[in-house]
Amino acid sequence: MANELQGRRVAFLVAHEGVEQVELTQPWEAVKNAGATVELVSNRSGEIQGFNHLDKGDTFPVDKVVSDVSSSDYDALVLPGGVANPDVLRTVPEAVQFVHGFFEQQKPVGAICHAPWTLVEADVLRGRTVTSYPSLQTDIKNAGATWVDEEIVTDKGLVTSRNPNDLPAFCDKIVEEFEEGKHPEQARSA
């Protein structure tokens, strides 16, 4: 694969439990294979517990605690899903601020499945067009966004998908958007 993300630093923000494992591992491999430096950022140190739907999967080592890092440290952000994962992250002010910072700094963000709940919490969806796992579409609309039922939605630096079946398209598109770099439109909803 090409090294189109060579020199870029990409954060994966995941709670200590509840992430849909494949939504972490597949984008992680895609971004890493494109040459980026990837870091797992979480609300706690140690290991995070992955899930396959509601069954426990594997654990993964945390590289950085979110309170110790800043969006300034990275070029792009990936938010995997899993119903319990954003449910934790949105209650952690440092995590919400971390996410908000990527939008302020016009940096590209990919969010899949239930992850857009964290974008609701960061209040960065006003006027944006996104998709998500369908259960949270009302929360997304109530947060000021237009919700659409599509495999992949790219809104000027913000990439969203619905579920693990959409991962091939999601992985391709985040690499493309991350390569493009800053998108000034990201800051408009921040």
Next chain:
Amino acid sequence: MANELQGRRVAFLVAHEGVEQVELTQPWEAVKNAGATVELVSNRSGEIQGFNHLDKGDTFPVDKVVSDVSSSDYDALVLPGGVANPDVLRTVPEAVQFVHGFFEQQKPVGAICHAPWTLVEADVLRGRTVTSYPSLQTDIKNAGATWVDEEIVTDKGLVTSRNPNDLPAFCDKIVEEFEEGKHPEQARSA
């Protein structure tokens, strides 16, 4: 215990998986001990899978599938929590309509923890004051409600609590509200 709910029929609406088990069993016992007839209503027939946080707990037999019943069949409704439980229910139109019907018919409703997401989906929170698990407070505010951080909130027939620690107060209050019967204010937000 007194038989203050003698002759009343109370529905517990729970998804086929993901309910926080203790938020089903304790209110169930409280309402049953007060003399009510209780029924477990779900989106599927068979058994529902209870959870203790993110670990699987016991299973419970479903009495009625939600598409086969109506809010007219019951005097009151209990919505237990668990992060994955309302996440399923809100995607089932018959479940959302079932919940909405209790409000239209001025019937009392108790919802704890993550359950108010189903109330967001039924669009019955405008102008109401509620509590919930804190993670969904933004979704609740965006749905038009006032969110407060209290053990028990009673808003004219709508009883809400935050988490399993609030269960003693929640169980006492739902029995009290269910005994009072219809609350005309419930229909105002329906």
